[in-house]
Structure formats: C-alpha cells, structure tokens
Amino acid sequence: MQKYLLSRLLQAVLILFGVLVLVFFMVRIAGDPVNLMVPREASEEYREEFRNMMGFNRPLLVQLADFMGGALVGDFGNSLHFKEPAMPMVVHRLPATLELAGAGMIMAIVVAIPLGLIGGFRPGTWIDSLGRFLGLLGQSTPSFWLALLMIFFFAVDLGWFPSFGRDSIKSIILPGFVMGFGGMGALVRLTRSATMEIRGEDYIRTARSKGLLPKTIYIKHVLRNVLIPLVSVIGVSFGYSLGGSIYIETIFAWPGMGQLVQQAIGWRDYPLIQAIAVFTSVVVVLMSLLTDVAYAFIDPRIRYND
Amino acid sequence: MPPILDVRDLHVHFHTLDGVVNAVNGVSFTLEEGETLAIVGESGSGKSVTVMSLLGLIPVPPGKVTGGSALYYGANGERDLLKMSELELKYLRGEAVKPDEEFTEMDLLQMSREELRNIRGGQIGFVFQDPISSLNPILPIGEQVSEILTRHKGLPKEEALERAIRLLGHVGIPDPELRVKNYPFEFSGGMRQRVVIAIAIACTPKIVIADEPTTALDVTVQAQIVDLFKQLRQDLDVSIIWITHDLGVVAGIADRVLVMYGGRPVEVALVDDLYDNPRHPYTTGLLCALPRLDSVASDRLECIPGAPPDMLQPLVHCPFAWRCDYAFERCWEKIPPLISVGEKHKVACFYDLEKAGPRDV
Numbered sequence: 001m002q003k004y005l006l007s008r009l010l011q012a013v014l015i016l017f018g019v020l021v022l023v024f025f026m027v028r029i030a031g032d033p034v035n036l037m038v039p040r041e042a043s044e045e046y047r048e049e050f051r052n053m054m055g056f057n058r059p060l061l062v063q064l065a066d067f068m069g070g071a072l073v074g075d076f077g078n079s080l081h082f083k084e085p086a087m088p089m090v091v092h093r094l095p096a097t098l099e100l101a102g103a104g105m106i107m108a109i110v111v112a113i114p115l116g117l118i119g120g121f122r123p124g125t126w127i128d129s130l131g132r133f134l135g136l137l138g139q140s141t142p143s144f145w146l147a148l149l150m151i152f153f154f155a156v157d158l159g160w161f162p163s164f165g166r167d168s169i170k171s172i173i174l175p176g177f178v179m180g181f182g183g184m185g186a187l188v189r190l191t192r193s194a195t196m197e198i199r200g201e202d203y204i205r206t207a208r209s210k211g212l213l214p215k216t217i218y219i220k221h222v223l224r225n226v227l228i229p230l231v232s233v234i235g236v237s238f239g240y241s242l243g244g245s246i247y248i249e250t251i252f253a254w255p256g257m258g259q260l261v262q263q264a265i266g267w268r269d270y271p272l273i274q275a276i277a278v279f280t281s282v283v284v285v286l287m288s289l290l291t292d293v294a295y296a297f298i299d300p301r302i303r304y305n306d
Numbered sequence: 307m308p309p310i311l312d313v314r315d316l317h318v319h320f321h322t323l324d325g326v327v328n329a330v331n332g333v334s335f336t337l338e339e340g341e342t343l344a345i346v347g348e349s350g351s352g353k354s355v356t357v358m359s360l361l362g363l364i365p366v367p368p369g370k371v372t373g374g375s376a377l378y379y380g381a382n383g384e385r386d387l388l389k390m391s392e393l394e395l396k397y398l399r400g401e402a403v404k405p406d407e408e409f410t411e412m413d414l415l416q417m418s419r420e421e422l423r424n425i426r427g428g429q430i431g432f433v434f435q436d437p438i439s440s441l442n443p444i445l446p447i448g449e450q451v452s453e454i455l456t457r458h459k460g461l462p463k464e465e466a467l468e469r470a471i472r473l474l475g476h477v478g479i480p481d482p483e484l485r486v487k488n489y490p491f492e493f494s495g496g497m498r499q500r501v502v503i504a505i506a507i508a509c510t511p512k513i514v515i516a517d518e519p520t521t522a523l524d525v526t527v528q529a530q531i532v533d534l535f536k537q538l539r540q541d542l543d544v545s546i547i548w549i550t551h552d553l554g555v556v557a558g559i560a561d562r563v564l565v566m567y568g569g570r571p572v573e574v575a576l577v578d579d580l581y582d583n584p585r586h587p588y589t590t591g592l593l594c595a596l597p598r599l600d601s602v603a604s605d606r607l608e609c610i611p612g613a614p615p616d617m618l619q620p621l622v623h624c625p626f627a628w629r630c631d632y633a634f635e636r637c638w639e640k641i642p643p644l645i646s647v648g649e650k651h652k653v654a655c656f657y658d659l660e661k662a663g664p665r666d667v
Binding site for chain 1: 361363422423424425426427428431432434436439440441442443444445446453454457458489491492502505
C-alpha cells in the first residue's frame with residue numbers, strides 16, 4: 001500500500017514538473033513572447049520596456065529557473081489585465097467551480113448509478129431502455145445547446161430559476177444540471193456495461209449456488225465489484241470538470257474557472273493563462289491521486305500487492 | 307440404498323439467435339445416498355447443463371427446462387414442522403422408521419425460487435471448475451465461507467467466522483485463523499479450490515455437485531483434491547455428483563458412471579463394470595482414447611473420428627450414429643432407449659457389442 005502510494009506520488013510530481021516546463025515554453029515557442037502580450041500597435045520603446053519588465057531579455061535558462069522558483073511558491077507574476085498576482089485570482093475562482101462541478105457530479109451519480117445498475121441487472125426492461133436512451137442523449141447533447149434550452153424553458157418561460165449568476169441556491173440548479181448531463185450519460189452506460197459484465201462472472205454463479213438472497217448478491221457481490229471501474233471514471237472526470245467548463249460558466253455567467261479562462265484568453269493575459277493551466281493540472285493530478293487511494297480501499301489486490 | 311435424487315426425462319433448451327439448442331434431451335438418472343456418481347462426456351454433451359438446470363443455475367433466458375422431473379428426497383430437514391404429519395414428526399424424533407418416500411420427495415423443477423434458494427448451498431453444495439474465477443476477488447476468504455453459514459444456519463457473524471476457520475482447517479488450509487483475512491489472489495489454485503470445497507460443505511449438505519473440479523488444476527494438485535473429496539465423503543456421508551471428461555479421475559473416485567453424449571445418457575454402470583465391460587460404442591471409444599502407461603511413446607493416441615452432433619437439430623435418431631462403426635438402419639430411425647443389460651448396467655444402443663449383432667428390443 002505504501003509503496004503503491006509512494007510510486008503514485010512520485011508520478012504526480014514528475015507530471016507536474018513536465019506541465020511546468022510545457023507551460024513555460026508555451027508562450028515562448030512562437031518566438032518573441034512580447035509579440036503575444038502587447039497590442040500590435042505598441043511602440044518600439046514600450047515593447048523594450050515591457051521586455052525588460054517581464055525579464056524576457058535574460059537567457060532562457062535563467063528565465064526557466066526563475067519561473068520554476070516562482071511556481072514553487074505559487075508566484076506566476078502579475079496578471080497583465082488586473083495588475084495583481086495571477087495565482088490568487090485563480091484560486092479565488094475555485095469555490096464557485098467546485099460548487100458547480102460537485103452539483104453536476106451529484107446529479108449525474110444520483111441518476112446514473114441506479115439506472116445503470118437496474119439496466120444491467122434486467123436488460124431489456126423498460127427501465128433499461130430508459131437508461132440507455134438517457135445515456136445516449138447525455139453523451140450526444142452539446143452542453144451549450146442544452147444550456148440555452150434550459151434558460152429558455154426554466155428561466156425565461158417558467159421563471160423557476162435565475163438565468164445567470166451565483167446568488168442563491170436556486171442559481172446552481174440549471175448550470176449544475178447541464179454540467180452533470182453529459183457525465184450522467186457516460187456514467188449510465190458504464191454502470192450498465194460493468195454490471196452486466198460482473199453479473200456473468202463465475203463468482204456471481206458461486207454466490208447464487210450458495211443460495212444467498214438476491215439483495216446480498218447484488219449489493220455485496222455485484223455492486224462492490226462494479227464500483228471499481230466507476231470510481232476511477234468518476235474521479236478523473238471530476239478532476240477535469242474542476243478545470244471549469246468554459247461554455248457553461250460563460251453562458252450562465254458563473255464566476256468560476258472556466259469563465260476566467262475565457263476572459264484571460266480574450267485579454268491575451270498570458271501570466272494569468274499560465275497560472276490557470278498550472279493550477280488546473282495540479283487539481284487534475286490531485287484528483288487522480290485521490291482516485292488511486294480510493295481504488296486501493298475498494299480493491300484489495302491493489303492494497304496488498306506490493 | 308434409497309435414492310436421494312431421482313431425475314427423470316429432463317429436457318433443457320437454450321433459445322439462441324441461431325435457433326433452439328437442444329442441450330439436454332431426456333436425461334434420467336438416480337443418485338443414491340452416500341454414492342459418488344460420475345457424469346462423463348465431451349464438451350457440449352450436456353453434463354453441466356443437466357445438473358445446473360436442476361437448481362436453477364442456468365441463465366434464464368436463454369435457457370429453459372422444458373420437461374422432466376427431479377425428485378429430491380432430502381428436503382425433510384428444511385420442511386415446515388407445523389405442516390408435517392404425525393408420522394413424519396415421529397420419524398424425525400427417531401421414534402418410527404422412515405415412512406414411505408412420498409412425504410419427503412419434492413420436485414426441484416417445480417419449486418419456487420425461494421424454495422430453491424434454501425436448497426442451494428444449504429442442502430446441495432457446489433464446486434466449480436475454475437477456482438481462480440469462482441471466488442469473489444475483493445472479499446476476504448473468511449467472509450466468503452461464513453456468509454453461507456449466516457444465510458442457511460442463521461449463525462451470528464463471529465460464530466460463523468469461527469465455523470469457517472474450522473472448515474478451512476478441515477479442508478487442509480494451513481493456519482486458517484490467519485488465512486481467513488486473506489483475499490483469493492493470495493491463494494494458489496489448489497488452495498482456492500479447497501476454499502470452494504469448504505464453502506460447498508459448510509452447511510453439511512446431502513449432495514455435493516462438483517463440476518469438473520480438477521480440470522483447471524495441475525496433475526499433482528488434482529490428486530490432492532480427489533483425495534480430499536474421498537476423505538470428505540467418508541466424514542460427511544454425502545452423495546457426490548462428479549462431472550468430468552477425465553476417465554482417469556473417474557476410476558479413482560466414482561461408484562457409478564453415467565456416460566452422456568449429445569445431451570442423452572448412453573450408458574450407466576458401476577465403475578469397474580464400465581471399464582471392464584463397456585457396452586456402448588462411444589464408451590469403448592472413450593476408453594481406447596485414454597493414454598496407457600504400457601504404450602509406446604511414439605504411438606498415436608486413439609481418437610473417435612468425426613465431430614460432436616449439431617445440437618441445433620432436433621434429435622430423431624441415435625446422436626452417436628454419425629460416428630459409430632456399428633450403426634445400421636434402426637439407429638437412424640429412432641432414438642435408442644436406455645435398456646438394462648446387467649446389474650445396475652444400462653445402455654442406450656441397438657447394437658449388442660457382445661453378440662456382435664443387432665440387439666433384440
């Protein structure tokens with residue numbers, strides 16, 4: 001277990017190092033980074049002054065070392081647009097995004113896992129057909145379109161929920177639903193196929209041959225084994241949704257990470273973009289690390305196999 | 307010995323996309339108390355389906371039991387005492403001789419799912435072919451043994467676990483009190499099969515059905531498992547149905563052998579009788595196909611030419627006729643019935659190997 005976690009931790013550190021190097025070169029790969037960051041009509045003197053200010057005139061290795069050193073303490077320089085440190089701005093957006101991703105994930109799980117389980121146990125029934133239909137719908141509906149549709153119906157026509165912003169508990173219903181809908185689709189299908197697979201395993205036949213009650217077989221023998229693939233998918237996709245959804249947050253004016261990404265790109269605010277990229281990577285890596293831990297708790301083969 | 311299980315004219319079909327597979331076509335056999343019956347046949351001969359279908363362990367759909375009965379004479383222990391007759395109760399108290407069989411016989415094929423669940427595991431235990439996949443990979447061994455005791459004997463958890471430890475020791479797991487916390491992947495194949503056997507015998511069943519329990523194991527472990535079964539049979543006084551395609555193993559453990567072909571029984575005899583005096587051309591073919599210690603290494607193994615029958619076709623004649631050297635007109639006209647040819651020896655063949663001519667039926 002310790003060896004397993006240690007190796008995962010080491011992998012995570014290596015990945016983050018790689019991300020930092022990539023992010024550093026991202027702005028320099030197309031030539032002079034000054035050209036990316038200042039308006040095209042800026043004077044030569046201003047460019048020179050900007051280059052000095054950002055330290056772009058120093059040797060590349062010195063810049064890299066400086067960048068890495070800053071990254072270690074969370075310093076990615078000032079946002080060009082807001083003239084204040086970039087990283088705290090990003091971190092400040094986390095709660096809103098976390099809220100949205102969490103709401104979406106909960107909605108997806110609450111609908112998808114029961115539907116997938118029942119569909120997997122009783123393929124061909126009406127509830128299975130419903131699950132498969134929703135699964136297909138969830139995976140093939142574009143989120144921006146669904147978001148607009150939701151606003152038209154539930155915010156404009158019916159007036160049940162606000163159409164934008166993050167003011168009350170009601171505000172999260174629509175964006176959360178849109179956020180979870182796609183994940184719900186994938187999750188229904190995965191749960192269903194995993195259930196069907198596990199149901200046909202030899203050890204389920206053994207459980208039946210013991211004369212165990214159906215509820216014992218389903219909960220103790222099937223469900224726990226189905227959880228193994230589910231946990232990994234849920235963990236990783238939750239990690240990604242913590243990076244924020246540009247479409248959904250923009251459409252609902254949700255003040256989260258995705259909205260910041262959209263704004264930062266619009267302003268060509270490269271220090272801010274760099275901070276977002278690194279922060280998102282950290283979140284994704286952390287989530288998959290957590291997933292690995294959860295995995296070990298469910299599956300003894302990982303826990304003890306050192 | 308009185309029979310404990312009496313299967314008559316069992317038919318099992320599978321509805322597949324290619325058509326109806328006639329997996330079992332009229333199988334009849336009895337299992338006596340304390341007896342080990344081996345069911346022998348090649349892959350697809352219907353031997354596993356026969357026993358699995360008796361206890362509702364085939365997937366339905368596509369599978370379906372379409373006919374027959376399976377009278378089980380061991381159910382008295384689980385019956386509702388309030389509904390028993392005075393005579394039955396006296397028998398249970400040991401005050402009377404066993405009354406006529408009617409009161410204990412129950413047709414497995416007519417039971418509700420709930421009744422079957424009580425029989426499965428509680429009165430009839432199972433050992434499956436592949437011990438690697440027949441244990442749940444993420445539950446500790448102790449839990450997998452003790453849950454059957456909790457289910458059928460109503461034991462509280464700690465007591466069930468204690469019993470499980472004793473059972474595991476009984477089937478030859480060293481340090482069972484430590485090993486109960488282990489998971490299946492920490493056991494070897496042979497040890498896992500011992501665990502499966504411990505589960506099968508946990509509730510002291512009347513019958514243990516072993517479906518190719520040694521096929522997935524290597525030869526030395528096979529011998530250990532066969533020995534373990536022999537020992538258990540003595541300790542527990544249990545009847546065993548042993549399904550296999552390995553006639554070598556059969557000789558070591560069975561009292562009686564049922565040979566199946568194409569979903570039908572073709573010969574049934576006491577084990578020595580079958581080896582000395584096989585009466586069906588298929589049985590002789592099987593025995594000739596056994597490798598012998600005294601044969602020359604360069605000799606090719608004998609085999610039966612041809613392929614197993616297409617089970618999608620309804621059976622209208624002897625299923626073995628295609629591959630049989632002795633087949634004549636009558637074999638293509640109707641299905642040969644099982645006829646008695648000696649003490650406890652029955653064969654389903656129109657040709658008499660001893661007489662070297664058609665049999666008078």
